[in-house]
Amino acid sequence: MRSLSIAAPTSPPKRRHLFLTPxxxxxxxxxxxxxxxxxxxxxxxxxxxxxWKIVPGAxxxxxxxxxxxxxxxxxxxxxxxxxTVLYTVVTVPAxxxxxxxxxxxxxxxxxxxxxxxxxxxxxxITSWVVVSLLFKYMxxxxxxxxxxxxxxxxxxVLHEPVPWLREAGPALIAIMALGVWKxxxxxxxxxxAALQGIPHELHEAAMIDxxxxxxxxWNVTIPLMRPTIVFVLVLLIIGGFNVFISVYxxxxxxxxxxxxxxxxxxxxxxxxxxxxxxxAALSYILAAIIFVISFIQLKxxxxxxxx
Numbered sequence: 001m002r003s004l005s006i007a008a009p010t011s012p013p014k015r016r017h018l019f020l021t022p023x024x025x026x027x028x029x030x031x032x033x034x035x036x037x038x039x040x041x042x043x044x045x046x047x048x049x050x051x052w053k054i055v056p057g058a059x060x061x062x063x064x065x066x067x068x069x070x071x072x073x074x075x076x077x078x079x080x081x082x083x084t085v086l087y088t089v090v091t092v093p094a095x096x097x098x099x100x101x102x103x104x105x106x107x108x109x110x111x112x113x114x115x116x117x118x119x120x121x122x123x124x125i126t127s128w129v130v131v132s133l134l135f136k137y138m139x140x141x142x143x144x145x146x147x148x149x150x151x152x153x154x155x156x157v158l159h160e161p162v163p164w165l166r167e168a169g170p171a172l173i174a175i176m177a178l179g180v181w182k183x184x185x186x187x188x189x190x191x192x193a194a195l196q197g198i199p200h201e202l203h204e205a206a207m208i209d210x211x212x213x214x215x216x217x218w219n220v221t222i223p224l225m226r227p228t229i230v231f232v233l234v235l236l237i238i239g240g241f242n243v244f245i246s247v248y249x250x251x252x253x254x255x256x257x258x259x260x261x262x263x264x265x266x267x268x269x270x271x272x273x274x275x276x277x278x279x280a281a282l283s284y285i286l287a288a289i290i291f292v293i294s295f296i297q298l299k300x301x302x303x304x305x306x307x
Contacts, residue, residue, distance in 0.1 A: 044280045045280070045284060047276055048277055048278075048280035048281040048283075049064060050062055051063050054276060067280070067281035068284075070281075071281060076260060076265060080257075080265040081262060081289075083259060083260060084261045084262045087175065088240030091179040091236075091240055092233070094176075095180055095236060096229070096232060099183075099184045099187030100191050102184065103188045103191035106188070106192055117188075117192065121185040123182045123184070126182070128246065131178060131246075132245055132246045132249040135250060136165065141165050141166045143161050148162055167255065167258075171255075171259045172259060178246050190228060191225070194224075194225045195221070202224075206220050230297070230298070230301045234294055237290075238294065241286065241293075243261050247259060247260075247261050262282065265282065266286070
């Protein structure tokens, strides 16, 4: 008879080693998260409760929630919030609709799909600084701007250059145009991947039942893409509320703060006027707004609507 060997139980030191091994792999990422994410978040909240002075040794008096109440009494804060909401409300639907149309077109194209996908995705990987300066040149308020150059030759009644970046309305239009143009490719790639994951049998079954193209899109494609649409919507809204580089480089919040957004106002208050306590409070107000909006979106859109 063969002797049965019974494995000895794992010794406590070996068990401890097996228990600690995963945490050793997690440790580098955890340290980076704590140092560069968690600590700045906690410290920013602490700064928001003080009239913070950056000068070493200077007294920073504790003001409690005064920085938060100051924001709601600040006219520029409401202008910045309004511009941020307007930017998000305009650019997010425009990006999603145009990206969906491009994705549907690419999904139907038998050849050249990779080429056109790369072509539409190029603006996404282009630096925000580069494209912002490019659009600033294109929307120059003089005849030197490319947009004004063509407008004054195409539109007969236009005898003077449009003050694109000198007035709030035209400046916001230029900034929104940049946001839409740069964001289409990102949403398009995600929508295209979702479209290619829909089984063709479902569309064929709908065609056999007599559904036309719009009915197949609305009753087959959209329901199956619902999780993807919600995902893109949530991330685009978060990105819309965090618009900064394009506004800062194209207008700097001018004229007279009329194109300020939440992040540009926070940056200007913190680093131009050294109001670090007030800037930190603005950042937490913005974070709270984004959290509430995202929570409502996920709560409302997570489950399909029953008809």
